[in-house]
Amino acid sequence: MSLPEENIPPLDPDELSSRLIDVGEPPAPEESLAPQQRRRAAEIQLLHALLRQVHEVGNPESRQAAEDRIQRVMAAIRTPPSASEQARPHDGTADVSSRRRPPRAPRTRLRRWSALATAAAVLLALSLWWIEGPNVASAAVQRALDAALEVTDRLYHVTLEGGGPRPKEARLYVHGGDRFALQLRAPLGHFWIGSDGKQVWCVPPVGPVLVREDSRLLDRWLARAGAEMPFLQITTILRRMADHYELDGPLTAEPIGSNGLLCPRVHGRRRADAPFGPRTIDLWYDPKTGVAERVVLSWKDKDGNDLRPWKTLTFQREETEPLPDHFYTHAAHHGPARPVLHAPESNGDTTPEK
Amino acid sequence: MDTTDLFEILVREHADMLTVYLRSLVRDPALVDDLFQETMLTAWRKLDQFDRSRPFGPWLRGIAAKLVLAERRKSSSRMLLCDQQILEVIDQRLEQVTRAPGNTLDEKLDALRKCLQALPEAYHAAVCLRYQEDLSPPDIAARLAITGEAVKKRLQRARAQLLDCLERKLGVHPVTP
Numbered sequence: 001m002s003l004p005e006e007n008i009p010p011l012d013p014d015e016l017s018s019r020l021i022d023v024g025e026p027p028a029p030e031e032s033l034a035p036q037q038r039r040r041a042a043e044i045q046l047l048h049a050l051l052r053q054v055h056e057v058g059n060p061e062s063r064q065a066a067e068d069r070i071q072r073v074m075a076a077i078r079t080p081p082s083a084s085e086q087a088r089p090h091d092g093t094a095d096v097s098s099r100r101r102p103p104r105a106p107r108t109r110l111r112r113w114s115a116l117a118t119a120a121a122v123l124l125a126l127s128l129w130w131i132e133g134p135n136v137a138s139a140a141v142q143r144a145l146d147a148a149l150e151v152t153d154r155l156y157h158v159t160l161e162g163g164g165p166r167p168k169e170a171r172l173y174v175h176g177g178d179r180f181a182l183q184l185r186a187p188l189g190h191f192w193i194g195s196d197g198k199q200v201w202c203v204p205p206v207g208p209v210l211v212r213e214d215s216r217l218l219d220r221w222l223a224r225a226g227a228e229m230p231f232l233q234i235t236t237i238l239r240r241m242a243d244h245y246e247l248d249g250p251l252t253a254e255p256i257g258s259n260g261l262l263c264p265r266v267h268g269r270r271r272a273d274a275p276f277g278p279r280t281i282d283l284w285y286d287p288k289t290g291v292a293e294r295v296v297l298s299w300k301d302k303d304g305n306d307l308r309p310w311k312t313l314t315f316q317r318e319e320t321e322p323l324p325d326h327f328y329t330h331a332a333h334h335g336p337a338r339p340v341l342h343a344p345e346s347n348g349d350t351t352p353e354k
Numbered sequence: 355m356d357t358t359d360l361f362e363i364l365v366r367e368h369a370d371m372l373t374v375y376l377r378s379l380v381r382d383p384a385l386v387d388d389l390f391q392e393t394m395l396t397a398w399r400k401l402d403q404f405d406r407s408r409p410f411g412p413w414l415r416g417i418a419a420k421l422v423l424a425e426r427r428k429s430s431s432r433m434l435l436c437d438q439q440i441l442e443v444i445d446q447r448l449e450q451v452t453r454a455p456g457n458t459l460d461e462k463l464d465a466l467r468k469c470l471q472a473l474p475e476a477y478h479a480a481v482c483l484r485y486q487e488d489l490s491p492p493d494i495a496a497r498l499a500i501t502g503e504a505v506k507k508r509l510q511r512a513r514a515q516l517l518d519c520l521e522r523k524l525g526v527h528p529v530t531p
Contacts, residue, residue: 018510020434022484022491024381033435041435042378042443044513047520049377050451053370054463054470055485069387070369073394074362136359250359287366288458 013040021048060260067253067262137247137266143290144283145238151176153327154291155320156234158182162299162311172315177235179328192333193218201330208339209330234292234315241266241281244274256284256293257317263293278313293317361401365394368414370459371452375415378444379422382432389425393418411452415445454524469519477512480505 013033019025021044033041056062148154158170171183173194181194189205200218202210241247245268253262263284270279278297286293297313326332330340372393376386396417397404404413419441426436454462470478483494491505498505 014510014514022509038439039443042440043517045434046378046444046447047513047517049374051485053374054466057460069390070365073365073391077358077398
């Protein structure tokens, strides 16, 4: 029973929690704390757990331990129990700490069977919930596409191999499915090519800025920038992958990017009836969010021969801060004095904006 | 479609959140691992009872809370402070964190990172040694050439400042269970 608040000794919950967290002193009975003190202790304990989480990010050992926890759960679900294990009684709460890993104790494995009894209902619930498509691989691609369509800023480092003696590199900023800005290095500065969702535009290092409503002009601008790329949008790639590729996966997770995030991979092989596109597309995605962390397009045939001037096109996600609203407009990438030319749709002539 | 593959995606999505929840209640890392597994397996077994119109995270924490309380009844030596009110406060606070901007729990914790950077140097060093290098207070004292009592005070005051800062950054209101 809780004591009346006015009779509670003046315990300092900050000190009490710190002693418990840092020194490992046995906890005082919770009843000895007033409600306000308990609330404060709870917040400090949560902060302690969040601090551990923050400092574990980027620590390979901690990430592996987190992955091991997940693998143990899935192994316990997937491993059939023995007959003796099935005979053991179980309830929902008893004796958690008496079991050790790995392998997991029998009682947990037994639960697989009661779970399987509900598999049909679960299947329906999950498929209605957010999974589309015939299998997990296509669901993962669809999820990556949904994530790519989210209205948020993401940055990809793009590397195009082939079509020249050295790989070409670029930075691609995307914002949902219709806004992007591609930055290419050029002899006199940077080329910026992008779309604000309504118009496409090109900001060369020197000369006038070009703006047009016909997105087909992008190919010409890319050629002018010395980087003929067949795809400029992650969403376009993922849509083609979902529609025209035989998918396999998820394959074993691999550490991806500078922070070593463990990402499962889906491998896509172009169907014979697909209109065009790379021979294979590989997608590594964040298992928690579905966000495409790396996408590799390859035009090599099965013998390793190049089928196009380009060999591979790689998109590797990088961290970026939220960008200003106007970032996907041409005006964000040039000074106010630059002339802006709107090209008419019919003949490619240009009309000065001012 | 393989149901276990689908469930694995759910497990991965909520693994960090569940680990944080358990660590805020349980001191023993081995017991955190056991409760993590038990919670996920219980969720798997009861998945047909899950109301899919509601978020998965709070449901998972509800399962974990029952397991934690059962463990607390057996022995308190491996636990932090833990009763129904404390569970509710942590659950509500964690829910507030999950509503912060960002795709992952890690991204949602950017506010806490900024608060860490704003700590006075002496406090920041103590927190880094405690959490990044996982040192005990005596080891931190030796590293910083200060007394063990001073380390405890620095950690305690650092946490108090971080809590204040986090409340401001997240714009959360005090929890009233």
